[in-house]
Amino acid sequence: MQNLLIPGLVAFRVVRLYKMYKFHAEIAWQMLSSVETGGCRLFAVRAPMQIWEMAMTADVAEITIGHETDGDLIVVRPVGKLDTLSAKTFETYLKNLISEKPATLLIDMEQVDYVTSFGLRSLLIVAKLLAPSGDKLVLFQVNQSVVDVLKISGFLKIMQVAESREDAKALAG
Incomplete structure (x- = not known):
């Protein structure tokens, strides 16, 4: 020992x-x-x-994250689970992206198959950080199991969610 x-x-x-x-x-x-x-x-x-x-x-934090720019927008692509173990990593990644120059974030949720309250909290924190600069956080291509979590938690009322990347860009204004 x-x-x-x-x-x-x-x-x-x-x-x-x-x-x-x-x-x-x-x-x-x-x-x-x-x-x-x-x-x-x-x-x-x-x-x-x-x-x-x-x-x-141990492979505990089951998420990988990548991003690209699309004009003034940043498109983020998480892959895996947004749960207790990965939420802080995801939140830190997003905070680092917007720390130098705030920008509207489009989060491609197509390959996120699971979200817990910790993941929702990370999304909310980043959305609140963006609000003072007029930037937004928009989720798109959200799979049904994650949509169900967003509905049950009431996040569909406070988060912008789009079907496609083009719809997300339109919501971002």
Whole structure:
């Protein structure tokens, strides 16, 4: 057993892996404490090195993100799940895109098959950051399972959603 200082996402992976492998006695671990520093929560954990190695290599955040410019618009293409593990990565990616020069974001949701409240929160935060400059966040090509989440959560009333990229460009004005 070693004392490890690990970032929050890795700690989440440790917890997830522990739950997956809890029947193995050698993978027992103990949370010692946590501290907030520089916007990142760090956790002190007493665990075998094996769990640290597993946590660092586990493919937990299931999203990839790319983007392109289309005139004054930025078209973002996330692929995967927008959930608890990937939402912060997605939010940070969008914030970095608009940090130097705010621009209207068109989010192509065609390959996003799952969204949780964490993903919705990330979208809302970025939309609010864009509002003062008059820029917008428009979702398009949203698959039915994600549309259902947007309906149930009430996000269809506050988010702009379009069928196609051309419709999204028209909504963006």
